[in-house]
Amino acid sequence: MLNGKTILLIVGGGIAAFKSLDLMRRLRDEGARVVPVLTKAAEEFVTPLSVSALAAEKVHRDLFDLTSEAEMGHIELSRAADLVVVSPATADLLAKMANGLANDLASTLLLATDKRVLVAPSMNVRMWHHPAVQRNVEILKSDGVMFIGPEEGVMACGEFGLGRLSETPDIIGAIRSALTDGPLVGKQVLVTSGPTHEPIDPVRYIANRSSGAQGAAIASALRDLGADVIFITGPAEVPPPTGVHVVQVQTARDMKEAVDAALPVDVAVFAAAVADWRMATPTTSKIKKKNGAMPDLKFTENPDILAAVSQLKKNRPQLVIGFAAETDDVIENATSKRDRKGCDWIVANDVRPETGIMGGSENAVTLISKDNADVWPRMDKTQVATKLAQRIAKAVTS
Structure with a gap:
């Protein structure tokens, strides 16, 4: 919940501006105060009256509002919020932010604020991929601006690709994350x-x-x-979460390179089901049947990412956690794996087909450490994740 938090919401001009109305309503449902700012272009898509009604606040529109400016109102607005959110963030607004322009109320607030800024971009796919926009995005990220989206999908213009505004629940999730003052603030965690x-x-x-x-x-x-x-992910069925840095890979060697590039980190959680073997030499052409004869497939081992990180002499994470999906002698095999790999914890689970765990919504795990095997009851995977995250926080902050 966002009780007691104040969000300064800057609405940019684009067709996705209408979604800001739902965002305001849901933020208020979670107990937040929403202070809205409309750009001139945004007023072409949503009216000040509708925004004011849903936010239950005065709508700020003009930099030269004499009543406010007598008290330096734009400075006060930029400092009074707990978080500044720009949704939708147009290419124009991103350019102003990246280059320090301040020629209207929205851009002036963004330049004057001393609070964290979260932007939710929305624009045509070709605009998003334009080198100028991507340069501005990289500048803003290096300045500490947080991003949520854009997402892939069909645009209002009929084109398909990256550029859609993230869904309201995802934006709210990113807002919660940005306002979190949890035990892992300042810690960098790698998850495969x-x-x-x-x-x-x-x-x-x-x-x-x-x-x-x-x-x-x-x-x-x-x-x-x-x-x-x-978050380093292979080609999974489940989409990656919002509010994290996503690196998408295909093969075990791709994942190894991405992990190496991400180090050093404070904690590493290796939840990926990495293939143990790969073709020694994949063919460049489709393998054809030859009179019913079986193809000659020669395999070689993939890199052992968990072992490599666990056994680092330099820049080893404070806590390294592996996963063991077993079908027989779960605790014994997982304990042996922990000793063999050199990691701190192993999360073991029974993935026999009759359990429905592999690819299902629930999990039943045993957390194995050097001195203990803690058997957890079967629960939703979200609950398993919450319990594991809390254990991690306790381990690295105590």
């Missing part, structure tokens, strides 16, 4: 998730049944405790 796909030929690959749901839930739970989360 999902399967890897190891190509056999251009149309076939080796994989497993992992949906990525548990890894995504863990990343969300750690984010909600204030952690800065780097």
